[in-house]
Amino acid sequence: MSSTTLPLLFINLGGEMLYILDQRLRAQNIPVDKAKKVMNDIITTMFNKKFLEELFKPQELYSKKALRTVFDRLAHASIMRLNQASMDKLYDLMTMAFKYQVLLCPRPRDILLVSFNHMDAIREFVKDTPCILAQVDNTFQQLIKMYTPLPSGEFQLIRQTLLIFFQDMHIRVSIFLKDKVQNSNGRFVLPISGPIPHGTQIPGVIRMYSCTGEETSTVLFNNAGNYAPAVCEGSFELFGDRITKLGNNMYSVCRPVETHMSGTSKHSSQNTKVKLAPNPLAKEELNLLATLMGGLDVQKNADSGFRVNLFATDEEEEEALISRPDELSYGFINIQATKDQTANAELAKIMGEFSEPQESPDQSPSVSSKGDDLLAMMDGL
Structure with missing residues (x-):
């Protein structure tokens, strides 16, 4: 990926x-x-x-x-x-x-x-x-x-x-x-006909190459479409x-x-x-969410919502x-979108819980830990 x-x-x-x-x-x-x-x-x-x-x-x-x-x-x-x-x-x-x-x-x-x-x-x-x-x-x-x-x-x-x-x-x-x-x-x-992209060839040919990059064989097949020539x-x-x-x-x-x-x-x-399976990106995900939800300066608005x-x-x-x-x-949890030291401390505490626990010898790797999935854990808070 x-x-x-x-x-x-x-x-x-x-x-x-x-x-x-x-x-x-x-x-x-x-x-x-x-x-x-x-x-x-x-x-x-x-x-x-x-x-x-x-x-x-x-x-x-x-x-x-x-x-x-x-x-x-x-x-x-x-x-x-x-x-x-x-x-x-x-x-x-x-x-x-x-x-x-x-x-x-x-x-x-x-x-x-x-x-x-x-x-x-x-x-x-x-x-x-x-x-x-x-x-x-x-x-x-x-x-x-x-x-x-x-x-x-x-x-x-x-x-x-x-x-x-x-x-x-x-x-x-x-x-x-x-x-x-x-x-x-x-x-x-999805259409199977129409103009093909610039720099490409009309579908219908399979080329086989050797490990040195030389073409060794060619196989033709019916593309079942009506393709126009490559456009500029x-x-x-x-x-x-x-x-x-x-x-x-x-x-x-x-x-x-x-x-x-x-x-x-x-x-x-x-x-x-x-x-x-345990999500190795859990901390990064929470960091991104914290940046969006807890690290922005949001002015309190007197306007009524609609x-x-x-x-x-x-x-x-x-x-x-x-x-x-x-x-x-x-499910969602509410995170105050202000620079609040208490809120930041809470976020830091939550992120700390994503440290991978020490597995005992008899524990299967497939067993989910508390921080396996970011949102599952957040829903349970």
Whole structure:
């Protein structure tokens, strides 16, 4: 797995979250000043310098529950509030939209194009706020510096890491179903025809090489598709526009979006019980969460909060909350987002509990310790 995937995953999911929230704030006729404050507060937290320093360090992806917790805290970094059902739907839309975009990329390097499109959209949200815009621009420069020099093989590894992260997520989205880009089981319909990426050849040939790099044999196979010749490099700007239009259309106010758990994923989650192995990244995960939740300067706001509903009516939201499978519910602990020495001491104490215990000779390596999984331990506090 690639150790440089986390920043792309976070920024793209964050971009999708901002698309959705922007549309819902408009749909619910939230006053412009409050809506702008919500977007500014979330983007300020998302692009906090200290947080990004942790994010851009080479590291493996965090667990799904840890990442979900980060976005739950991020969505509530302002006066806006979402209940559990709306937060579930928000996260479902974020993950499925980005998963579809990754699958649409003609070549692995185009994941960077998707990221740049999200960054451009985020810049547009804060174009009238210079201090926040500077934060976004700084992150944009970090993306360019970190990812443009990477070879194609590294981007292929990044793509594989993202697909592994998304492989068990098969949430059915009404718009995807209506547009026939998703099957009833939640899996996407991928085209097998169309233009091929620049610098690649039409599929249909398998070449075998010796250990010295010499081609030893060639096997032809039927690709079953209708592929156009390779297009020039600049033509992939159209791909970026296509992704941008996908986001704008998907989250349009006039197109209600519903999400449903597919029967396949629900069945597998109910019947597959996996014993989690000790997580060596537990301390790093907690450090990242502490940076986001406990190390930021948050001004106490006198403005009254308001609730945003991602469903058409309150009744639909309540029904979704009741019907949500128990295994998909997430528990959270409250961490005060201020520079509180007592809170920091508590975080340090919690991190200390992640030290690997000394195993007795008769203890099986598969036995879970108290700190096996970050969020499981946090839920139990």
